[in-house]
Amino acid sequence: MRLSLISKRSLLAGPDKSAVLRLSDAQRLILSIASSWLLIIASLFYSTYALAFTSSTPIPLSRYYQDHWTTQEGLPQNTINDIAQTPEGYLWIATWEGVARYNGREFKVFSRATDSGLPDSGIRDLVVSDEGLLALDSRGGISRYQQQHFIPQADVGVMINDVLHDSQGLTWLATEGDGLYLRKDDSTELHIKSEDGLASNYVYRLVEDERGHIWVATAKGLAKVVGRQLKPVAQVPNVSIGALLKDNQGRILIGSEQGVYIADDQDITPFHPAAIPDSIISMLQDNSGALWLGTVDSGLIRVSELGIERLDVAQGLPEQYVPSLLQDKEGSIWVGTNGGLMRLREVSFININEQDGLAGNYARTLLAHSDGSVWVGSSTGLSRISSSGIEALALTIPDSTAPSVLSLAQGPEDELWVGTFSHGLLHVKDKQVIAVYGQEQGLPANKIRAILPAADGSLWLGTSLGLSQFKNGTFTNFTTANGLPNDVIMSLHQADNGDIWVGTPLGAAIIRNQTITEVDLSAQEKAEFVFGFYSEPGSEYLWLGTDRGLVRYRTQDNSVALVGIAQGLPLEKIFQPVADGKGSLWLPTNKGVTRVSLAEAHRVADGKKKAIKFTHYGEKDGLTSSQTYSGASNNAVMDNAGNIWLTTALGMMYTQPNWHTLTSSSDLPVVLETFMVGGEAQVIKDKTVLDAGTSRIQFNYAGLGYVVPERIQYRTLLVGFDKDWVNRGQQAIAEYTNLAPGHYVFKVAARYSYQDWGPPTQVSFTILPFIWQLPFFWSILACLLVISLWLLMRMRLRFIRYHAQELERQVADKTQELKHQAQAFARQARADSLTGLPNRRAFDEAMASAFSRAERTPLPITLVVLDIDHFKLVNDTWSHEVGDQVLKVVAELIRNEIREVDFPARWGGEEFTILLPNTDLMTSVLVAERLRESVMEHDFGYLAADFKLTVSIGLAEAAPGMDAVQLLANADVALYQAKGQGRNRVVTFMTEPTTMSQSSVNE
Known part of the structure; x- marks a missing residue:
């Protein structure tokens, strides 16, 4: 559903200042009386005018989770004029400093000229159609985004506020000061201005109704075009119209300076029986049927079955001016303001803490009472939550502050048993402590972790020094001497068959x-x-x-x-x-x-x-804290109403099971963003043909999910190279070096954590071979060799009588020469010609051999991946010859810093690998740090003046069951982390990669 937007400049201080209707006091009084009567009448017939809600019931705005973005997070500017989502899943943000494309991780900004093809970077509006995305700038420029770039379109020479592609395939343009245009194939078919009966030449919004009529919002009222004829319509009480929307009933909703109205051929009626006097500039109807309204200075309004709700700066809205709204494919509501971008999404957990009235934030134990209330024991006291509210109880104990509560149980006649951290067992009645039981009364310890009222009327108590049964005023204690596994009792439970379970x-x-x-x-x-x-x-x-x-x-x-x-x-x-x-x-x-x-x-x-x-x-789903355990029993319960309650380190939370859908699948889309060959970007298209000798290929991709993008995981498969899918974790890049000639298909799939993989996106490419890499070349060479040998034999037979000894010597020389050639070929196939180090093929064989030995002898294997920092700058600044010398020097430094048993290799380009067999991770870090310092401190002045060099290094240690591919992938992750942290550092692969600095190594 496209959004409604009118510029603040046009609405408040535009050139046509007469567009703003000024009402006299008498008119306002009449309007007030009429509104009161209308409220009474409309309340009886609300179903006639109210929004037609779907079966999905809206949730209160208080249950929406807020996310915010500003220029600090990568937006080009903080005024969000429009928001759109294109079919593949990208979000597009229009600002006064360009249009930004958002993939959930980062914003890619397209400014004017070469980026967007527009004459100005101020983007007024975005329009999504079957032909792509249209961006409209503040100078009247139009540009369409297709095939990964913007293509400028023919304009009409005037600023455009809105574009509508109607059901007949025609294009309508709403302009700023030049009326309404109808275009077909970039030629103007119709131009309607004020002299033709249009109320104002300042046209803000366009919408097509079910009958194909075009509704036109202007600075001085509403118009309608039927066929190609301008037809009069009833007017809104306030004539300045900032937004139009066709709702899910097919009705036309009007956003004006004094609220929202419904338009039909005969009349204009208020949308809601309760007055909404705010100046509306954007409207959105969400999947549940609720209507969202963006205002000029009153923030965000939502009209739903829950009534009229408001969200302003005090509740987290960046600014009161809300020119744009969007609901994305995942159901989130995006709100554009002049103070940044906000996203509202439903969360399924309600949190309660000290600010709501709890005795303390560190909730430890819960009790679902038979009266429907929930009791909460925290580190600073006891609280009761019921339909009447939240009440913190001041448990008074002589010579003590509020006790830390570890366990709760309901006693007879609504009495309460409270187990504490250090004050023993409290007997509470009418919110007062009527008895205290501790070690002096026979308990093993005063720390009561668990309480169980048993079916026989006794009370079982789990303490830190054993189990106790309290019956008829007497404590009977049990310890390991009686058969318990341990004296620390963590939990108690009575099964249906009467058994008492002790944890x-x-x-x-x-x-x-x-x-x-x-x-x-x-x-x-x-x-x-x-x-x-x-x-x-x-x-x-x-x-x-x-x-x-x-x-x-x-x-x-x-x-x-x-x-x-x-x-x-x-x-x-x-x-x-x-x-x-x-x-x-x-x-x-x-x-x-x-x-x-x-x-x-x-x-x-x-x-x-x-x-x-x-x-x-987790926390992104509404949990204020993911830590639910506090060292006490019963940290989760279900109350009489079916709510699930859980303790956290920052209060407590509850949820309704019907707020959730138990899912395990995802259709998360994934897109290829860049296709790099030898460091140069390529157009992403299927069946790409690459030159022979292509040595380095890189894919960047993004899963277009916005709910929790940091949970998106990826896997890739290069058909023709990989045997199976490679899990990339959260790494959104895949790189391949020294691929053999042939046909390949690259596939990538994404998913949210713990869910099924979405459908893969793929692209195919072919690497052409050199002539000597073609099969027929070797066939011809073999045939020539056979023919040569046959001729040689003929010659030998002819001269055998006369030159037997000479021929024997020649045969021996030739045989030796062929042997040397074969050895040379073998060395060339396994060595890098520039640095003399083993190449990737040799390294792969060494890796396979190391892993094979590890299966027989469980010795550690560590892999080091080294990449020269800013190597492209070396080539560009000094020359490729200097770059080649640098590679040779680094290779020699590597040889000097490692053992003879270690296996170095040139992986490709400026990247090297070192296999450290029988070397643990800590020792490998020292080797890598020594190598990093050796490169950093090496004097390259003989190559170029003031020339310094650093390297980034990633390490990974093979875990049991890990294969060579995963070890290499882990080392790559650590390498990219080293680069992301500023380069010139050593990073080890862990759950979260850790950087090892020189100082930390010395320590």
């Missing part, structure tokens, strides 16, 4: 008839910590949250099965599992919340499925 840092135990039986979890990836339990109602299954994943226990046969990382879970530490009653399990972790299907978890546990599908939620 400890060294496993779990079952208490049945006061007898403790340990549950062996050692076969489940050596699981030890048991953080929480969930019993499936009416079944024989119980689930344990452990430090190795989700463990299923079956009471029928005491069997245990694991659903962990090896079975597809993204994280292994699972705390308190919670079922939502809708078929899903919610699994809190220290890096967010994972949601899985309970039925699918059973299939994986039964071995009927290899991996479980899941959805993972």
Whole structure:
């Protein structure tokens, strides 16, 4: 849906100042009375005028997550005149300093002239059509973006505010001061101006209705073109119209200086029964049917089933002036202001913290009370959340501040049991502490991690020094001496069959008839910590949250099965599992919340499925903190209304299961942005033919997803080179060197983390061979060799009688010569002619040999990838001859700094690789740092005056099960990280690559 936009200059201080209607006091009074009556009447018949909402119910604006961009993030300018999304997925941003293309990671800016083909960099409007993207500048220029570049179009010599391609294939142009144009094939078919009956020559917006009529918004009112005839229409109370929109009912909505109206052939009526007196300059109807309104000085307005909501600077809007709106393909709302770009997207978690009334932000434990309320224990006290609000309770304990609460349980008659960090067990009634139990009363310790009211009326308490049963005023204590795996009790649970389950840092135990039986979890990836339990109602299954994943226990046969990382879970530490009653399990972790299907978890546990599908939620999904565990039990519960509640280190959060869709697939589009051959950009087209000798090919690509672009992962496959897909992680670049002649197809696919891969994008290319690389060349050469040998034999037979000894000597010489030639050919095939180092082929063989040895003898293998910084500048500044000398010097420095057993090679261009067998990562870092310093300190003055050189180095160590391709990819990632961090440094590949400076090495 295209956006409505009118320039602030035209609306407020344009050349046609009479366009702004000034109402007298009497007129305003009449209008006020009429509006009041209209509000009463319209409230009875709201369905007649209200927006036709779809089945998707809008969410409150408070549940939208905000992202902001300004010039600091790469925008060319902060006034966002228009926003558009083209079919392949790119977002386009129109500003006064050019149009920016956004791929989720960075903005590519097209300014005037060579970049955009426009006479000015001030972009007024963007129009998306089947033929591409149209950019309109402030001097009347028009340029179309097609095939990766802008193509200037014929203009009408006047500033254009809007372009409309109608259903008849005709083009309408709304101009600033020259009326309305109708064009066909770049020729003007019709020109309508004020002398033809148009209210004003300042035309701002155009829209086509269901009947093919063209509605025209001007500075002095509304017009309509039927066929090619201008027809009068009823006027809006305020004649200056800044926006037009055809809604999902086919109606024409009008944005004026005093609100929104609905237009038809006979009348203009207010859109909403409640007055919206704001000056509207942009409108958008989203997928749910809600209407979004951008204003001149009142911020952003949304009209939906929830009523009229506003978002202004106080709620995070960059500025009050909102000239552009867009809903992208992922459902996010993009808001353009004169203070930058904002994106609103739905998040599915509501957060509650101290600002909302909690006793403390460090929430530790939860209790879903039978009365529907939720109790929250934090490090600084206790809170109660109910329909009446949030209440922080001041628990008064003699000689103590507010206690840190570790556990909660509901007692009889709405009493509350509170386990604390250092004050023992508190008995709370009517919000007052009526009793305190500690070591003096018989507890093993005052630190109470878990509380369980049992079915027999007793109270089980998990402490830091053992388990205690409180019954009839007496504590009965249990420790490892009684059979517990460990004295630190982390969680407690009573199963449907009456068994008491105890979770400890060294496993779990079952208490049945006061007898403790340990549950062996050692076969489940050596699981030890048991953080929480969930019993499936009416079944024989119980689930344990452990430090190795989700463990299923079956009471029928005491069997245990694991659903962990090896079975597809993204994280292994699972705390308190919670079922939502809708078929899903919610699994809190220290890096967010994972949601899985309970039925699918059973299939994986039964071995009927290899991996479980899941959805993972983190801070980008609305969590203020991804850390959900606080060292206490019951960090997740479900209340009576079906809400899932979780503790975090920054408060607590809750969500409704129906706010989420459990997904595992994605259709994330991916585009190829650049195709570099030998450092030169190529036009991206299929079946590209490259010259013989092409040595370096690079692809840059981008997954066009904007919800959480930092989670986008990539994989590539070069058909004809790779045997299988290569996982690139978040690396948006793939580079190949020294490819053999032949036909190749490059494929790239993208996905959000933990989801299925989207459809791949591909391009094919062919590298031509040199003549000596053609098969027929070697066939001819072989034939010539055979013929030569035959002639030679004939000669030998002819002169054998007379020159036997001479012929024997000649044969020996020739044989030796052929042997030397063969050896020379072999050396040439395995060595780089410039530096004398082994080439990539030899290096690949060395890598394969090293990995083969590693399978027999588990010795470390480290790979170093070295790249000369700014080498192109060396060639461009001093000459390619100097560049060749530099390569030779660097090669010699590499030889001097490594061992004889190490294997260096020239990888291609200015890039070198060094294989360090039987060398761990730390030693390799020292070698790499020594090599970096050797190059940096080398005097190149004999090559060129004031000439200095540095290198960037990436290292990676082979992990068990890793192949050579992945090791090389890891080293490449570290190398690009070194370059991204400023070059002249050594970076090792880790989960997050780490730079090793000289100082850190010395330390």
